[in-house]
Amino acid sequence: MTRRITAKDIAMQAGVSRSAVSRAFTKGASVKPETRTRILDVAENLGYRPNAIARSLIKQETDLVAVVTGSEDNIYDMYFFDRLALRLQHEGKWGLLVRAERDEDISKKLGEALMYPVQAAIVRAGTVNTTIVEQCQRLKVPLIFTGPCPVAGADSVWCDNEEGARLAVDTLIQRGCRKIAYLGGDIRMLSENSRRKGFFDAMKTFGLEPFAVLDGDFYHADGYSNGVQLLTARDVPDGIFCANDAAAMGVLDAAKQVSNLRVPEQLAVIGFDNIPMAAWPSFDLTTIDNPIDLTTQAVADTLKKRLDAPGLPEMSVAITPKLVLRGSA
Amino acid sequence: MTRRITAKDIAMQAGVSRSAVSRAFTKGASVKPETRTRILDVAENLGYRPNAIARSLIKQETDLVAVVTGSEDNIYDMYFFDRLALRLQHEGKWGLLVRAERDEDISKKLGEALMYPVQAAIVRAGTVNTTIVEQCQRLKVPLIFTGPCPVAGADSVWCDNEEGARLAVDTLIQRGCRKIAYLGGDIRMLSENSRRKGFFDAMKTFGLEPFAVLDGDFYHADGYSNGVQLLTARDVPDGIFCANDAAAMGVLDAAKQVSNLRVPEQLAVIGFDNIPMAAWPSFDLTTIDNPIDLTTQAVADTLKKRLDAPGLPEMSVAITPKLVLRGSA
DNA sequence: TTGTAAGCGTTATCAG
């Protein structure tokens, strides 16, 4: 790779000093208009742009934000990060992508990435991860947790999963369901735990015992096999709340293939997250919307506040999920 | 945000010079073992790590690779970028996320991002985009195109979409289909054009006229409405090749809802990409696999070669798609 | 094995 064009090159070509070049690129700096034009012309010609790395060295700050996750094959998370990247760019930040193989490797990977002086780290971890909080505190990097649950020592933006689960149970009850099963996700995940808790609490409110409680892993295949198990038994549930949409879709597939139950009349199914596929006619899934736009907006707001006032106490923003009523319940 | 710990701090604490600190962090540098240990200890204590930005300034290179896309709501692309991020990290690179709102804004967004001296830019653009190639050439940033189609002036790793379309037609013909329709995607997209071309070529080989050709936009809803249109007509096709999986799933949903056609006996459907959902029982979609691992591997290889030998002539790697036979054809 | 000093490309300060 040939050498990158520097301000020195432009200065020589334009017959000015390096400082002049710098000023030409600084909004509001005092440069004679014609000088600026000449400099910008030369720069355009040679394909120059100020080196953000050198700039950040002297300015003592970058536009970089570490965006880190360990999750894989989670459709919701992929959409989330996509939208988050857009939002960050709107705020003039650039996302430094940190992708761990597994949740447990998150803090290790982030540790390596922190060679780059990022403004902050936005982390979406499924499991409890105190290491990463300690690490960021030690390195004085503001940490924003996104997703399931607040963690002490970091800012957080979290979906009120318990409330979402309650919404789901309410809806099933209103539908007339009384034999309500819970099809959970990976029990190591924070979101699973709060959704499960919300489910149990809500059931208790109605004086109902869960018809069945199954562990799973949030995947479609898992929802399918658990669905088969539930629906081929002698006694079947009349309502199933699933810990996420993929699993719920698996259940719906199972219902179609191994049972004659009519959905939603004989079997109501509710998911969680509201991924775009939930709206597809083959699923037409009633689900609890985990609002991506609200969440990324809240992350951006939190980030801004944190950067403006590093001394602020911990912030924790709860996002309230909403019911999206479709054909499955 | 408090000041980041620097080598100077460590040097003072450890009672050595700044160079010693640098050496302690440089593999194979000549430092007395105990000195190194002491330095590393202090560093660990104070939470120091070398500033990658200052380092890259002197080293004249970064570990950054711009990873840029304009696509939205494309499940395949999301998976692709997720895997690409992992692959890059394995190669010791960090992805700088560049996300344009629309395909046409890609070169503008990348232009802004290039303030950061990245090693290369990996671009996934759906449409022809010569601006971005010129821009990267002017700035001497190696550019690797991924996806549909090679572009002159940049390296490229591309799926042989024409071959994939041929595979699809072959399969439908073998199935006994003779009234074969094509449900295309957005005609501005490169992938659409080559898939369409492959379809027409293959049909010609068999001496068949397309039963119908519809334009679309690659989305499920579009596949659905086009499917409804096709399948509620007096004369219906016996085979449909769709330009991607989401559209194919839409067609399958339409077939279920508005027709009594048995799949695959009376109606065979083939998609393209092989996103994970294609394997879900509700779809069980026969499709053309657009191999993510092969592609990201090829991108990483191309990147390595390009960085090792900047003078090398343009590289263009074709990835051959494979048929994945499931229940829909 | 260690320290000193120069320099990477920028911006900020301060004279002119």
Place this chain on the structure above:
DNA sequence: CTGATAACGCTTACAA
């Protein structure tokens, strides 16, 4: 309005 000069935090000759 402009140009010299000093930083920013690091690596790397070179000298000790």
